Amino acid sequence: xxxxxxxxxxxxxKTILILGLxxxxxxxxxxxxxxxxxxxxxxxxxxxxxxGLVEGISELFAGLTKLYSGILSDRTGHRAIFIKIGYxxxxxxxxxxxFTSSIGLIIGAKFLDRFGKGIRTxxxxxxxxxxxxxxxxxxxxxxxxxxxxxxxLLGPIIGLIILVIYPSNYSLVFTLALIPGxxxxxxxxxxxxxxxxxxxNSQQKIITRFKEFWKQxxxxxxxxxxxxxxxxxxxxxxxxxxxxxxxxxxKDNIVLFSYIVFNLIFAISSFPIGKLAxxxxxxxxxxxxxxxxxxxYSLLGGPINSPIILLSIFAxxxxxxxxxxxxxxxxxxxxxxxxxxATGLGLYFALSSLAFFFSSIATSFIWKHYGGxxxxxxxxxxxxxxxxxxxxxxxxxxKPE
Numbered sequence: 001x002x003x004x005x006x007x008x009x010x011x012x013x014k015t016i017l018i019l020g021l022x023x024x025x026x027x028x029x030x031x032x033x034x035x036x037x038x039x040x041x042x043x044x045x046x047x048x049x050x051x052g053l054v055e056g057i058s059e060l061f062a063g064l065t066k067l068y069s070g071i072l073s074d075r076t077g078h079r080a081i082f083i084k085i086g087y088x089x090x091x092x093x094x095x096x097x098x099f100t101s102s103i104g105l106i107i108g109a110k111f112l113d114r115f116g117k118g119i120r121t122x123x124x125x126x127x128x129x130x131x132x133x134x135x136x137x138x139x140x141x142x143x144x145x146x147x148x149x150x151x152x153l154l155g156p157i158i159g160l161i162i163l164v165i166y167p168s169n170y171s172l173v174f175t176l177a178l179i180p181g182x183x184x185x186x187x188x189x190x191x192x193x194x195x196x197x198x199x200x201n202s203q204q205k206i207i208t209r210f211k212e213f214w215k216q217x218x219x220x221x222x223x224x225x226x227x228x229x230x231x232x233x234x235x236x237x238x239x240x241x242x243x244x245x246x247x248x249x250x251k252d253n254i255v256l257f258s259y260i261v262f263n264l265i266f267a268i269s270s271f272p273i274g275k276l277a278x279x280x281x282x283x284x285x286x287x288x289x290x291x292x293x294x295x296x297y298s299l300l301g302g303p304i305n306s307p308i309i310l311l312s313i314f315a316x317x318x319x320x321x322x323x324x325x326x327x328x329x330x331x332x333x334x335x336x337x338x339x340x341x342a343t344g345l346g347l348y349f350a351l352s353s354l355a356f357f358f359s360s361i362a363t364s365f366i367w368k369h370y371g372g373x374x375x376x377x378x379x380x381x382x383x384x385x386x387x388x389x390x391x392x393x394x395x396x397x398x399k400p401e
Contacts, residue, residue: 013131016140018190019124020147025184026087027148029177031155058110063353065118070346073123084188086120091181095174121349126342129333135278137330142274145326149267153260160256213340220395221335225348228328231386232355234379236363244300244372245310254307258314265318273322282331287390289323292316294383301377
C-alpha cells in the first residue's frame with residue numbers, strides 16, 4: 001500500500017485517493033441530475049408510481065449485477081477493470097435520460113446506468129477494504145464517502161445555478177453532466193496496473209463459487225446481512241423525500257437547497273463518523289443512524305411549513321446517510337474473508353437492491369392510495385423493527401474473522 005506520508009492521513013493510499021476522486025467527479029455528474037429527476041419526470045407527465053418503478057427496477061438490476069460482478073472479480077483476482085468499465089458506462093449513458101419522454105427509454109437508460117454501477121461497486125469496495133487495515137477501515141470508507149458526497153454537494157449547486165439562469169432547461173443540465181463524468185473516466189485510468197494473478201479457483205463456475213462462499217461465511221456476516229437487508233425493505237428512494245418536500249408546498253429552489261444541505265452534512269460528517277465507528281464499533285453507530293432515520297420519516301409524516309425545519313430534517317438525514325452508506329459497508333466487509341470479499345459485498349448489494357425494489361414499489365403504491373403523510377408515518381413506525389433486531393443480536397467486535 002503506497003501511503004500518503006502525513007501521519008494523520010496515513011490510511012489514505014494512492015488507490016483510495018484515486019477512487020475518491022473518481023467518485024467525486026461521478027457524483028457531480030449524477031447529482032446534477034438526481035434532484036431534478038422527479039421534477040423532470042413530472043414535467044413530462046409521470047407521477048409517483050412511475051418514479052417508484054424507474055428507481056426500483058433499475059436498482060434491482062444494479063444489485064443483481066453487483067453480485068455477479070463481485071463473484072467474477074474474486075474469481076479473476078481483478079478489480080480495476082470492473083471499476084473502469086462500470087464508471088465509463090454510467091458517465092456516458094445517464095445524461096441520455098434528459099433527451100427522451102419515453103418511459104421505456106428512460107428505464108433503459110437507467111438500466112444501463114445501474115448496470116455500470118453494478119459492475120464497479122463490489123470491486124471498488126473490495127479494493128478499499130484490501131487497501132485499509134481493520135482498525136482504520138471506517139475512516140477509509142468514510143474518506144471515500146466524503147469525497148463522493150462533496151461531489152454530490154457540488155452537483156446540485158451547479159444544477160441549481162443552471163436552472164436559475166435557464167429556467168426549466170433540463171436538457172442543458174443533462175448535457176453539461178457529461179463533463180465531470182468524462183473526467184471521472186480519465187481518473188479510473190490512473191489506478192495502478194494489477195499483477196496478472198488469478199485466483200486458484202478461477203475456473204470455478206459462478207454458482208459453485210457462490211455456494212462455497214456461503215458455506216464458509218461467518219455467522220456474524222449472516223446476522224449483519226439479515227439486519228441490513230431487513231432495513232432495506234423499509235428504506236426506499238430519496239426521491240420520495242424530495243417529492244414530499246414539494247408536496248408540502250415548498251418551492252423548487254427551497255427543495256433543491258434542502259437537498260444541497262443534505263449533501264453538505266453527508267459530506268462533512270462521513271469521515272468523522274467513520275473515525276467514530278472505528279472507536280466505538282460499527283453496531284452502535286449504525287443503530288444511532290437508524291434512530292435518526294425513524295425521526296426524519298416521522299417528522300416528514302406531519303405538517304411542515306417552515307423552511308428552517310425542512311432544512312434541519314434534511315441535515316439530519318445527511319447524518320443518517322453518512323452512517324448508512326459508509327459504516328454499513330465497512331461493518332459487513334470486516335466479517336468477510338479476503339478471497340471472498342467482492343462476493344460477500346456483492347451479495348449484500350444484491351439482496352439490498354431486491355429489498356429496495358419492493359420497498360420503492362410498495363412506498364409508491366401506499367403514497368398513491370393514502371398520500372404522503374400516511375406513507376412517511378408508516379415507514380417511520382416500522383423502521384423501529386431493525387433497531388430492535390440490531391439491539392438483540394450479538395456479533396464479535398469488528399475484527400476480521
